[in-house]
Amino acid sequence: MLSPEEQREIEAEFPHYPTKQALTIDAMKIVQKHRGWVSDEALDDIGGLLGVSRSDLDSVATFYNLIFRRPVGKHVIFVCDSVSCWIMGCSLLRDHLSKRLGARFGETTADGRFTLLPIVCLGACDRAPAMMIDDDLHVDVEPAKTDDILDRYR
Amino acid sequence: METPLTKNIRPGEEPLDLPAYERAGGYQALRKALHSMTPQQIIEEVKTAGLRGRGGAGFPTGLKWSFIPAGNDAPHPKYLVVNGDEMEPGTFKDRLLLEGDPHQLIEGTIIAAYATGTDIAYVFLRGEYKIAAQRISKAIGDAYNAGYLGRNVLGSPYSLEMYLHVSAGRYMCGEETGMLNALEGKRANPRSKPPFPPAAGLWGKPTTVNNVETLCNVPHIIGNGASWFRKLSRTKDGGTKLYGVSGKVKRPGLWELPMGTTVREILEDHAGGMRDGLAFRGLLPGGASTDFLTEQHLDVPMDFTEVQKAGSRMGTGTMIVLDSRTCPVGMLLNLEHFFAQESCGWCTPCWSGLGWVERILNAMEEGHGQPGDIDRLAFHTKFLAPGHTFCALAPGAAEPLQSALRYFREDFERHISEKGCPWK
Numbered sequence: 001m002l003s004p005e006e007q008r009e010i011e012a013e014f015p016h017y018p019t020k021q022a023l024t025i026d027a028m029k030i031v032q033k034h035r036g037w038v039s040d041e042a043l044d045d046i047g048g049l050l051g052v053s054r055s056d057l058d059s060v061a062t063f064y065n066l067i068f069r070r071p072v073g074k075h076v077i078f079v080c081d082s083v084s085c086w087i088m089g090c091s092l093l094r095d096h097l098s099k100r101l102g103a104r105f106g107e108t109t110a111d112g113r114f115t116l117l118p119i120v121c122l123g124a125c126d127r128a129p130a131m132m133i134d135d136d137l138h139v140d141v142e143p144a145k146t147d148d149i150l151d152r153y154r
Numbered sequence: 155m156e157t158p159l160t161k162n163i164r165p166g167e168e169p170l171d172l173p174a175y176e177r178a179g180g181y182q183a184l185r186k187a188l189h190s191m192t193p194q195q196i197i198e199e200v201k202t203a204g205l206r207g208r209g210g211a212g213f214p215t216g217l218k219w220s221f222i223p224a225g226n227d228a229p230h231p232k233y234l235v236v237n238g239d240e241m242e243p244g245t246f247k248d249r250l251l252l253e254g255d256p257h258q259l260i261e262g263t264i265i266a267a268y269a270t271g272t273d274i275a276y277v278f279l280r281g282e283y284k285i286a287a288q289r290i291s292k293a294i295g296d297a298y299n300a301g302y303l304g305r306n307v308l309g310s311p312y313s314l315e316m317y318l319h320v321s322a323g324r325y326m327c328g329e330e331t332g333m334l335n336a337l338e339g340k341r342a343n344p345r346s347k348p349p350f351p352p353a354a355g356l357w358g359k360p361t362t363v364n365n366v367e368t369l370c371n372v373p374h375i376i377g378n379g380a381s382w383f384r385k386l387s388r389t390k391d392g393g394t395k396l397y398g399v400s401g402k403v404k405r406p407g408l409w410e411l412p413m414g415t416t417v418r419e420i421l422e423d424h425a426g427g428m429r430d431g432l433a434f435r436g437l438l439p440g441g442a443s444t445d446f447l448t449e450q451h452l453d454v455p456m457d458f459t460e461v462q463k464a465g466s467r468m469g470t471g472t473m474i475v476l477d478s479r480t481c482p483v484g485m486l487l488n489l490e491h492f493f494a495q496e497s498c499g500w501c502t503p504c505w506s507g508l509g510w511v512e513r514i515l516n517a518m519e520e521g522h523g524q525p526g527d528i529d530r531l532a533f534h535t536k537f538l539a540p541g542h543t544f545c546a547l548a549p550g551a552a553e554p555l556q557s558a559l560r561y562f563r564e565d566f567e568r569h570i571s572e573k574g575c576p577w578k
Contacts, residue, residue: 003568016317017337017339017355018231019338019339019357021338021339021340022337022338022339023339024339024340025321025322025336025339026302026319028322029281029320029322050339052339056340059341060339060340060341063324063341063342063498064321064322064324065281065322065323065324066281066282066321066322066323067322073407075305078282081440081486081488082243082244082488082492083243083244083438083442083474083488083489083492084244084400084474086241086484086488087400087401087402087474087475087476087477087480087485088400088401119282119323120241120243120323120492120495120496121241121242121243121244121245122282123240123241123245123248123249123260123280123282123283124246124249125243125245125246125398125400125406125472125474126246126398126399126400126406126407126408127243127404127406130401132282135284136284137282137284137285138427154446
């Protein structure tokens with residue numbers, strides 16, 4: 001079941017688009033904002049509200065980088081692995097974070113605190129390497145600086 | 155030197171709010187457009203100004219607008235989509251405009267919408283641009299409250315609705331027909347063209363798609379005139395341009411400069427040249443999907459025409475620099491991994507070809523390169539070329555590869571003969 005709040009937020013977007021199908025991505029993002037991820041049941045509920053089939057919804061969900069179809073940790077770390085960050089040493093940053101957190105990319109730490117994910121170019125190429133944690137962009141990230149940054153995300 | 159696009163922007167500070175933007179002369183161009191110009195006159199002014207699309211392709215903006223059906227028989231609603239998906243690797247220019255002066259974008263969008271008879275405008279923003287989303291959202295709300303949006307804009311007969319759509323992230327959304335599918339709530343696969351969006355775009359209706367930087371130029375063209383705009387440039391392509399440099403230079407950054415500033419000036423005067431101990435080997439002039447330029451091209455003016463003559467494209471105008479201690483094959487592997495991953499899977503040369511390209515490059519890096527691999531890579535660039543695919547993703551992926559094979563061939567050969575990466 002969608003919560004009344006989720007349903008209200010989704011329906012508030014209806015007047016902006018001529019079809020309900022247009023809301024598939026917004027609806028999944030709204031559900032994810034409240035629950036952290038989008039479950040099979042949530043897809044069914046969204047499908048019921050928007051009149052879109054489960055398979056169509058899942059094809060959309062799996063297409064977009066920022067929709068999670070599995071539970072994630074309390075905080076999600078996105079490390080840019082595109083070309084400018086690669087030149088500036090993001091591989092070292094990735095290795096450092098993986099080792100420090102004891103999780104590989106695509107995994108969540110044992111304590112459920114962090115999920116590590118790669119992300120494409122974050123548009124901060126002059127301040128590479130860059131990463132995002134939740135909604136925050138971090139730039140000029142050297143491996144040695146990451147402990148201080150991670151401490152801010154309890 | 156005038157810098158109209160960035161004159162209000164102070165990086166690290168909040169953007170001008172609506173009253174401050176108005177005090178700085180904001181929304182005067184919109185008043186002029188609505189109260190004293192016809193849509194046709196605006197289109198002509200933008201054509202005369204020589205404004206070319208800043209998303210990468212450089213299509214003349216006024217000409218694009220003129221393709222939108224006009225008159226009483228035109229289908230409605232007509233749509234305009236602001237392409238703020240900035241996901242081209244190495245590109246970080248639109249973020250500055252989105253975060254730094256949201257009302258400039260909104261004013262430009264309203265003028266463009268009036269010129270094309272648009273009923274509904276969507277700002278399509280990539281999901282990772284969180285600060286931009288907050289600021290654009292607030293600015294749209296303030297513009298509604300001030301009567302710049304909604305029914306009867308500034309008391310004129312013209313009405314416009316504007317909504318922000320925050321994407322869930324995928325490179326394909328930046329392709330204009332992929333973006334339309336994303337707005338319709340679908341996978342961002344490209345559409346078969348023709349029909350082009352001006353004829354049949356969002357929900358089959360006439361649709362204009364313009365890049366953020368393109369639209370930010372529009373208030374200045376209308377406010378100051380086409381001849382003023384042409385004089386900002388050193389070449390035939392009008393205006394200023396946001397140029398960026400990333401990689402191992404002394405001062406990576408972003409600068410608004412006259413269109414046609416040379417590669418050398420941007421690289422040496424603004425970015426400070428290479429870091430000590432490193433030599434310049436080449437650069438991608440405008441994002442990941444452009445051909446390399448090398449030492450011989452340093453005096454090429456950065457505009458759409460001249461960079462094309464040098465065998466590449468200006469693209470987004472944000473350069474990625476390859477230095478003497480970075481492996482060109484490793485760089486290509488990174489780029490082709492990106493393109494293979496971001497392929498939507500819609501057409502075979504792209505989803506299959508790019509996968510093979512990535513595997514061959516990976517094998518070279520791992521020391522399993524085979525004699526003949528360079529020819530195999532060259533063969534793939536032919537099949538990824540324009541004409542074989544629905545959209546520009548695969549041709550874009552071929553550009554850095556085909557030029558790297560030309561300029562850095564000995565590096566590829568060494569990976570095979572030395573059975574591994576000489577930089578590791």
